[in-house]
Amino acid sequence: EMTSKAGQKCTAIRRVLVPQDSVEPVIEALKAKLDKVVVGDPQDDGVTMGALASIDQRDEVLKSIRGLIKSATVVFGDPDSVDSRPGAFMAPVLLKAGDKSAPEPHEIEAFGPVSTVIGYDSTADLLDLVARGKGSLVASLVTKDSAIAREIVLGTAPYHGRILVLNSEDAKESTGHGSPLPVLVHGGPGRAGGGEELGGIRGVLHHMQRTAIQGTPDVLTAIGNKWVTGAKQTTGDVHPFRKNLGELRLGDTIVGGPRQVTRADIDHFAEFTGDTFYAHTDPEAAAANPLFGGIVAHGYLVVSLAAGLFVDPAPGPVLANFGVDSLRFLTPVKAEDSLTVTLTAKLITPRQSADYGEVRWDAVVVNQDGDPVATYDVLTLVAKPEAAS
Known part of the structure; x- marks a missing residue:
């Protein structure tokens, strides 16, 4: 999600929020993955990431990185090193947030292969950090704890158009963080655009007039x-x-x-099907039921x-x-x-x-x-x- 389309897609992951004690292991795992990224012409064998859309776009991304490093540290990549070949090439850049409450990681979007790892201390802290983003197309929540999933989804839903809950049970068949599906809403509130793409039947109905008809x-x-x-x-x-x-x-x-x-019909049906619920078989218990008052x-x-x-x-x-x-x-x-x-x-x-x-x-x-x-x-x-x- 950092390097697909050189990070220049609306659903690319910009903030990676992880428990505080997992920050370093996550960073090391990401660095190992990013170290294998080969930047160049996508038509060449072995290349895994191409150029950005334009030189101007690359300059804009580098400008955003300079804003991010006011409160974060670069832990992978060199934003000052620009590929000299013709084309808007740049290597992925991973940052680690210092002050998690600083505005930069939450408000600056470097529209390229750039992400910031941010540690959180508790679920309440996580929800607060998510809200600071002021709107997002999609979030991926990685957890196998259903209770935690419920708490976080309910707390983050107001700021997202879509939430993917990912764990070992659904990872193999998951369509992925950034994959919109026609039956799902794709759009988001606030900074995500305040709208949604009109996929599937929702898109058709949006363009159809509704008229109320009165008559016999x-x-x-x-x-x-x-x-x-x-x-x-x-x-x-x-x-x-x-x-x-x-x-x-x-x-x-x-x-x-x-x-x-007849009562014989009821008794036979109970015996034949095995449905011997007391309302059909126990006169005394059925009579005590306020809904039935007897065998039904x-x-x-x-x-x-x-x-x-x-x-x-x-x-x-x-x-x-x-x-x-x-x-x-x-x-x-x-x-x-x-x-x-x-x-x-x-x-x-x-x-x-x-x-x-x-x-x-x-x-x-x-x-x-x-x-x-x-x-x-x-x-x-x-x-x-x-x-x-």
Whole structure:
């Protein structure tokens, strides 16, 4: 991170903050690495670092180093020795901070292969030193202690756009300190620019206008191409599961039930699945539960029974159920309660590269009193007309 792109990149490491008793070992390790850096034409074999962007840039870096040495000592490299070859070449420079509270290491950025090692005495001291930087694109925190990681991340997050927590468990697969990813924020507060690069879907959404639409459920369904609760529901002689993707319409609905739940159903489900939680098996304990007041049916028994009320069993356009989203259990179901399920086509999404598409169904299960027992979305794969035929 010091020598990549000759240190002339926005995420290059400028300050290396280490525990006070590790300052010298870290410096020696860095010096050993830096001693192997070969400066020159990147096209030549063996060269590991090229030139800076321009002579003016090199002069600016040397000027920054002169500012840094007001409160730091050069421990590797010679900033006064400039390569005489044509081009903006310079060797890496490593400094050791003397007075860690001095402003120079925290406020001067030498935009080149230059870093300063700064020792800290405690976590509180570290957080104070980090804040003195007044904003950074990225920080790498090297620790295997999760409690320490939490404390430092929470304390440094306000000053960084991104934080990499690095240890022996993730080092081999880590993308590295300076590697922005499209799914992550890349940008930073304060001196880091006060913004962020618009990577991934965040960048697309940033350029899209948001408009609030008001209207009836039917109007909102038509505009948004997604069925909205309260919009028209269409029932008919043809089961929705018998319709292919071209025939199915938003609002196509099947109502199944009622189906009475018995104590035998609850007992069998508990024994068959092994889910013998006391609310389903122990009358006395279940009665003492303030939420239930007695034996109640398993939530997944309710979902299973509901499926039995709306599924069409014969082979047809519905190829598979591939998931359930947003499942919520609401009113508890007791023995002798009756269940009715309403399943409505909510969202139809054709897949361009497949002979089928995705259909999201709105499922609402109610009891004999009309109280909602469970709500969820059922996700299915449904064949297109040509595939169904």
